[in-house]
Amino acid sequence: MAVEKVEASLMDRESQAINRLLDWLRIPSISTDPEYKAEVRAAAEWCAAQLREAGLTTDLHETGSPDQPGHPVVWAHTDGPAGYAGPHVLFYGHYDVQPPDPLDLWESPPFEPVIKPADPGAQGEVPGERIVARGAVDDKGQVSMFLEALRAWHDETGSIPIKLSVLIEGEEESGSANLEKYLQDNKAALEKADICVISDTGMLSRTTPAITYGVRGLEYTEITLHSADQDLHSGLWGGRVPNPINELAKTLAKLWDDNGRVTIPGFYDDVLDIAPEEQQSWKQFEQGQVAALKKIGLDDSANRGESGFNAVEREWARPTCDVNGIWGGYTGAGAKTVIPAHATAKVSFRLVANQDPAKIAVLFKKWLDDNTPQGCRFEFTDFHGGWPGTVSTESPYLAAASRALASAAGTEPALIKSGGSIPVVGMLKKSLGLDTLLVGFGLDDDRMHSPNEKFELSCWRMGLRSHVRMIDEFAKMTV
Amino acid sequence: MAVEKVEASLMDRESQAINRLLDWLRIPSISTDPEYKAEVRAAAEWCAAQLREAGLTTDLHETGSPDQPGHPVVWAHTDGPAGYAGPHVLFYGHYDVQPPDPLDLWESPPFEPVIKPADPGAQGEVPGERIVARGAVDDKGQVSMFLEALRAWHDETGSIPIKLSVLIEGEEESGSANLEKYLQDNKAALEKADICVISDTGMLSRTTPAITYGVRGLEYTEITLHSADQDLHSGLWGGRVPNPINELAKTLAKLWDDNGRVTIPGFYDDVLDIAPEEQQSWKQFEQGQVAALKKIGLDDSANRGESGFNAVEREWARPTCDVNGIWGGYTGAGAKTVIPAHATAKVSFRLVANQDPAKIAVLFKKWLDDNTPQGCRFEFTDFHGGWPGTVSTESPYLAAASRALASAAGTEPALIKSGGSIPVVGMLKKSLGLDTLLVGFGLDDDRMHSPNEKFELSCWRMGLRSHVRMIDEFAKMTV
Secondary structure, three states: OHHHHHHHHHHHOHHHHHHHHHHHHOOOOEOOOHHHHHHHHHHHHHHHHHHHHOOOEEEEEOOEOOOOEOOOEEEEEEOOOOOOOOOEEEEEEEOOEOOOOOHHHOOOOOOOOEEEEOOOOOOOOOOOEEEEOOOOOOOHHHHHHHHHHHHHHHHHHOOOOOEEEEEEEOOHHHOOOOHHHHHHHOHHHHOOOOEEEEOOOEOOOOOOOEEEEEEOEEEEEEEEEEOOOOOEEHHHHOOOOOOHHHHHHHHHHOOEOOOOOEOOOOOOOOOOOOOHHHHHHHHHHHOOHHHHHHHOOOOHHHOOOOOOOOHHHHHHHOOEEEEEEEEEEOOOOOOOOEEOOEEEEEEEEEEOOOOOHHHHHHHHHHHHHHOOOOOOEEEEEEEEEEOOEEOOOOOHHHHHHHHHHHHHHOOOOEEEEEOOOOHHHHHHHHHHOOOEEEOOOEOOOOOOOOOOOEEEHHHHHHHHHHHHHHHHHHHOOOO | OHHHHHHHHHHHHHHHHHHHHHHHHOOOOEOOOHHHHHHHHHHHHHHHHHHHHOOOEEEEEOOEOOOOEOOOEEEEEEOOOOOOOOOEEEEEEEOOEOOOOOHHHOOOOOOOOEEEEOOOOOOOOOOOEEEEOOOOOOOHHHHHHHHHHHHHHHHHHOOOOOEEEEEEEOOHHHOOOOHHHHHHHOHHHHOOOOEEEEOOOEOOOOOOOEEEEEEOEEEEEEEEEEOOOOOEEHHHHOOOOOOHHHHHHHHHHOOEOOOOOEOOOOOOOOOOOOOHHHHHHHHHHHOOHHHHHHHOOOOHHHOOOOOOOOHHHHHHHOOEEEEEEEEEEOOOOOOOOEEOOEEEEEEEEEEOOOOOHHHHHHHHHHHHHHOOOOOOEEEEEEEEEEOOEEOOOOOHHHHHHHHHHHHHHOOOOEEEEEOOOOHHHHHHHHHHOOOEEEEEOEOOOOOOOOOOOEEEHHHHHHHHHHHHHHHHHHHHOOO
């Protein structure tokens, strides 16, 4: 069978494949820093060349405006074999990296990648090797698994066996400012895709791969409560007029009831229930909660949230409201007896399917109007956010990817969700109606965004085999 | 009668008296700025010379330690006439001033005092003149009324008719750091006083003088709520663990009940009721509330506080709890989805007789212990504060001062209290058991601490006559 031939070739070409990745890692494609504009483009061109060598029609698409040019999108496409009846797959990744600061904490220069043995004495370490460099796992190393899988298919069989579009952006680490417009401008090409695959997430453990089939959405706001038009002396005015800090605290406190539920009317209207099968399969992950709390300095007394749900359910399937910042009045050293004219809070909501961030903003705004303390007024700023993205556990693409990972890893992948938000997932869902499978091979301790970022070669190998197998599984499907 | 002779002499000597004050105002005695150390001492020496010329035994008392020398206290004393059986009066004032910044907003240089006509077109202005300079009203101008009264008594009668101690400090505008120790060190001399008089407050209006017979005390704290030992990602942890900002808001909100009363058990135990006569006499002041609110941009809907009390009662006779500052998490521009490790609030209490700031601190600390959110811990800092100070409305000294002001002004003085705290009043009460009468002649629009500080000469004249008469009234008393 073709897939076995392709897989068998991987070992023969491994050192060349790793050397290619090291070449890419040597290009400091720091998208947030204008000084590195040329290097960012060089990394895009390097990536485009790989895709061309794998036989895809490839181009760099410029982004932004003449006044504010963005970094290019690497775009590639193949229609697949003649008569192909399977799904059209979109692969998304990014070729830009985080700045390497603080430089003095790196054990080797961030853009001089090295292969190091895994620490033999470290607890829980499996012997092996790792690549240490900025971008090793986020995301060049993970994209390279996909690129090498394409190359192997192309070299061993002469073609890619699926209809595939590839979108590798260069602004993920600096906010993806031009991505939404890019998706809109290229809607015609993109909305024909059936499923998106992204390799930018993590495994359950070093030996168990994972598919993340849902992320939460986000609505982010800032609210300022005003009262008097000037700061007041708390001696002359304390107890006589509303103090915006007192009143803001009282208002915020009303956002949650005694069961930890958000009190905004309509907030839960669009929330989907957790399916009984999901609830059952998530039980295995609940065991890790005590250890997870310990890592952040907490004991089991901090294991709390919305009543009736455990920690995994709270993170993966329940919406939340959190105050991410608050300030008002005197915040320096010592004492100052001021009643400030205003006080501000950043209030965000993590959303789950099928909540709409714009609708949540409207509900919150109305709730503030209804709960404005007497003698005060609220100022409301909507920073927007993103849609949640969830793939049905019944999805045939999820099943196909699971089979591929099980075969590559020798063990069933964990089907997990994440409480975080990955903006591109929400954008693809909202702009194109496209579901995303997050199939990543990073580990918790890979030091993404930190000095000495690394990627274990054992994980890279598993990811490479998984991509080879996913392509095969998608090729076998009929849409 | 002697007092009439003394009073009659005031007009003859007025321009010399004003010129003396202008000389004092030319000395930039800015106590908070070490650059002006010599000028602060010069202002003390100027003041001491005046007291010596009025026949008092006068000295400069050094304060602070050899390592951290303070500004001197001007100390003066007279035993009064042989066989004097009246009260021993302590007069307190300060000779230091606030820095004059921002300089560019002054219409004339702050330390080049000028006499200007009152704005003829300004609404509510009474024709007359004013002195414009830093310190014009706070407090050199007010102390000069007392100094000139002494001088007049001395020059016209050959002596001061009462037993009098004088304490003019040079650190009031920089926190009175050495005053409490000074009071302790000089307890033997000071605790023999019967009543303290301070001229550093205001009149009810341009034509009605006021005696402030009570100020609120203060207890000031800072509380920090901790949860995890690090900042957390609100996607991965939101809804699963306590968010210190959410929890701090919920805890603070519990400090007040629906009637605006502080919920800390025991908080009201030592609060004295408002006497029915006070309640009756304060009704006249309640009329000014709407206008006062309008000045700070509020309408009557903001006229709220503890149920069952009006605004005057809330400010003068009821304790409060105010959050004077709050901060935690992300406070920059835009969105950051953090759950911070901690959040902090500055929480202060205005206290009324007979509340003890140290006892309130203990009660609040216990309340925090009892209300610590699960999975969190409070850190508590006590910045202390000061005792409230209230003179009984039955006090014979208050009656004597009232008679003096009524005679000097041709109208009964208003008996008022203040919601603010004057630290020296609390210190004198706590250290020496001494009550204080606040007999000041400033106006609301005198721009204390601001550019173009001024003192109306009509007020200065009324204050000077009032001091002459107060000395006479005290001299007529038998203790």
